[in-house]
Amino acid sequence: MPEYIVRELDIHEKDINNNIISFLEEAFGKDIDLSKIIRNTYTRNGKTLYLGAFHNERLVAFNCFMAFEFQFNNKTVYAHQSCWAGTSPQYRKKGLFSLLYDEAKRILLDRGSAFIWGAGNSQSQPILINKLGFRKIEMVKVEIPAAFGGKFFIDHYLKKLTQGAGVKVKDAFLPNEAEVMELKLGEFGEEVRIHDRYNNILWGKIKHKEKFGLKLKYLAVGGMVVNKPHLLHILFKEIAAKEKIDYFQIVANKTNTYLHNFLHVRPAANTEALVIYDLAMDTTNANFNFFIGIKDVF
Amino acid sequence: MKNLIKKSIYSFYPKDSLKPYKLKLGYIFHTEQIYDDTYFSWLLEFCSTYYEITGARAICAIIPPTNYLLAQSLKEAGFSESNFVSRLRDIEKVATLGYHGHFYNSKTPKAEFAIHCNSFQLKPLIEQVEADLNWFRKHNIDHNGIYSGGWWFMNAFLADMLITNGFRFDYTFSRAPYFFNLFSDQIMSENQVRIGESFYLESGKGKMLCIQNFIGAHATPYVEDFDRNLKNLFSPENENGLNVGVINSHDYDLDLKNTLKCIRHLVTDAGAEFFSHDGLRALSEQQARKTALLDLNK
Numbered sequence: 311m312p313e314y315i316v317r318e319l320d321i322h323e324k325d326i327n328n329n330i331i332s333f334l335e336e337a338f339g340k341d342i343d344l345s346k347i348i349r350n351t352y353t354r355n356g357k358t359l360y361l362g363a364f365h366n367e368r369l370v371a372f373n374c375f376m377a378f379e380f381q382f383n384n385k386t387v388y389a390h391q392s393c394w395a396g397t398s399p400q401y402r403k404k405g406l407f408s409l410l411y412d413e414a415k416r417i418l419l420d421r422g423s424a425f426i427w428g429a430g431n432s433q434s435q436p437i438l439i440n441k442l443g444f445r446k447i448e449m450v451k452v453e454i455p456a457a458f459g460g461k462f463f464i465d466h467y468l469k470k471l472t473q474g475a476g477v478k479v480k481d482a483f484l485p486n487e488a489e490v491m492e493l494k495l496g497e498f499g500e501e502v503r504i505h506d507r508y509n510n511i512l513w514g515k516i517k518h519k520e521k522f523g524l525k526l527k528y529l530a531v532g533g534m535v536v537n538k539p540h541l542l543h544i545l546f547k548e549i550a551a552k553e554k555i556d557y558f559q560i561v562a563n564k565t566n567t568y569l570h571n572f573l574h575v576r577p578a579a580n581t582e583a584l585v586i587y588d589l590a591m592d593t594t595n596a597n598f599n600f601f602i603g604i605k606d607v608f
Numbered sequence: 609m610k611n612l613i614k615k616s617i618y619s620f621y622p623k624d625s626l627k628p629y630k631l632k633l634g635y636i637f638h639t640e641q642i643y644d645d646t647y648f649s650w651l652l653e654f655c656s657t658y659y660e661i662t663g664a665r666a667i668c669a670i671i672p673p674t675n676y677l678l679a680q681s682l683k684e685a686g687f688s689e690s691n692f693v694s695r696l697r698d699i700e701k702v703a704t705l706g707y708h709g710h711f712y713n714s715k716t717p718k719a720e721f722a723i724h725c726n727s728f729q730l731k732p733l734i735e736q737v738e739a740d741l742n743w744f745r746k747h748n749i750d751h752n753g754i755y756s757g758g759w760w761f762m763n764a765f766l767a768d769m770l771i772t773n774g775f776r777f778d779y780t781f782s783r784a785p786y787f788f789n790l791f792s793d794q795i796m797s798e799n800q801v802r803i804g805e806s807f808y809l810e811s812g813k814g815k816m817l818c819i820q821n822f823i824g825a826h827a828t829p830y831v832e833d834f835d836r837n838l839k840n841l842f843s844p845e846n847e848n849g850l851n852v853g854v855i856n857s858h859d860y861d862l863d864l865k866n867t868l869k870c871i872r873h874l875v876t877d878a879g880a881e882f883f884s885h886d887g888l889r890a891l892s893e894q895q896a897r898k899t900a901l902l903d904l905n906k
């Protein structure tokens with residue numbers, strides 16, 4: 311495909327905006343503008359990568375790789391989440407998606423990124439796994455009833471742990487939740503709910519769902535930090551009382567070590583699996599303490 | 609109603625239940641809001657009365673104004689740095705100063721952005737510790753090589769940094785459930801350090817004597833609450849040998865009347881002896897048999 315040129319986009323650079331904007335409208339719809347994408351993807355570490363494929367100087371395919379900071383065995387590492395993949399309709403099925411990924415792998419490895427991850431959808435996941443070498447980690451969920459201030463159920467869903475258990479994070483990638491929360495606060499403001507008690511932190515968004523003919527209010531948990539697991543139940547009860555929710559919904563990949571705090575964890579069949587491609591680190595045996603809130607679409 | 613029940617239950621509770629434990633105690637403040645006239649006057653009054661009762665000086669581990677939250681609070685209160693320094697000079701007359709650190713993963717100083725074991729990032733920690741210690745140097749305030757951690761946070765990197773910067777005494781470790789810290793818990797478990805047993809933490813650059821925190825200071829009229837809570841932490845082992853440690857409060861949540869009542873009770877009924885930092889240090893040096901080695905690669 312010699313006629314395509316892949317290059318990094320400086321998304322803050324003014325002179326390429328018109329080119330990008332018309333492409334974005336075509337690829338993602340009229341209501342998407344550049345500032346929305348920046349608010350959604352530009353994390354404060356400044357390492358987010360925006361890649362474009364050009365044909366005759368015209369942007370025809372785009373992919374973003376959001377940079378996140380992690381704690382891994384007390385060291386700081388960066389890894390990138392693939393998102394905002396789009397191709398102009400007349401350029402689809404020409405391998406541009408793979409072309410962008412190949413270039414991203416090269417650039418990000420060069421910059422020391424630990425791995426690329428994503429969720430993909432029913433179309434992209436088979437390509438990521440079968441063609442681009444990603445591996446898959448299944449998702450799980452736990453829904454904790456929280457009515458009546460969580461008085462009756464929370465203790466049945468949180469394990470009774472001794473003080474040191476439930477916070478073991480050896481070989482686990484812990485997102486810098488401060489960075490994730492700041493990104494989401496910048497995009498959604500007060501829609502993002504953040505609670506903390508005794509150095510345990512839990513954040514998410516209030517959502518509604520019809521279930522059994524009832525309109526239920528729940529907290530979709532975006533992420534958490536557990537430092538005092540034996541006191542985690544106090545935080546859950548406080549949130550239940552303050553937010554007046556019917557339940558908590560926690561969705562995570564199955565290697566998330568914080569899940570050891572919970573009972574009744576079951577497969578989340580309807581949630582796209584996490585897919586991982588190793589760059590600077592071999593993450594085969596690592597744990598990923600990601601919750602659903604780290605996704606660009608949360 | 610609850611108080612009436614307590615009163616009648618405690619009329620049967622022995623006043624001297626802590627007597628078998630040979631308590632050697634000190635008092636430490638996490639001194640955070642001395643710009644507030646009321647809290648500041650309570651603090652001074654407490655320290656003077658405490659000295660009259662026990663012959664010991666309290667320790668005031670202070671947050672320097674380089675701390676993001678304190679800087680914000682001082683600004684809001686219109687309280688100048690020179691006033692702050694002059695209040696420290698007043699505290700120094702009745703208590704021993706130390707350093708109390710609270711570190712953030714964000715410039716927004718909120719508890720949800722706290723640096724803790726599982727939300728740890730080295731770079732912002734280094735920046736904030738250095739700024740704090742420069743402040744002590746610049747204003748010629750002696751922290752006496754004493755540290756006590758905010759949110760009870762400690763890990764190998766912080767300990768190493770403290771030792772490198774000449775800190776020789778730490779009051780962060782604890783076995784109390786609310787003061788739990790993953791690193792402290794691991795260090796004490798691996799080295800079989802019991803509650804009330806001082807020990808050393810050693811890096812390549814020196815060692816630091818760690819004196820434990822027992823529980824929070826007392827803030828109800830029922831001193832028996834304190835006895836019961838402390839006794840719950842003890843095992844039969846604690847009846848042999850010394851139990852050295854501090855009790856603590858913040859300046860802003862000090863219950864002047866009830867805490868002093870409890871201290872009188874401990875002296876009179878429990879045979880507890882109170883010590884200044886120097887006394888605690890001497891006892892701990894005698895007592896400490898164990899040295900935990902810091903491993904920055906774990």
Ligand SMILES: [Zn+2]
Nearest residue numbers: 638710758759
């Ligand atoms: Zn504090």
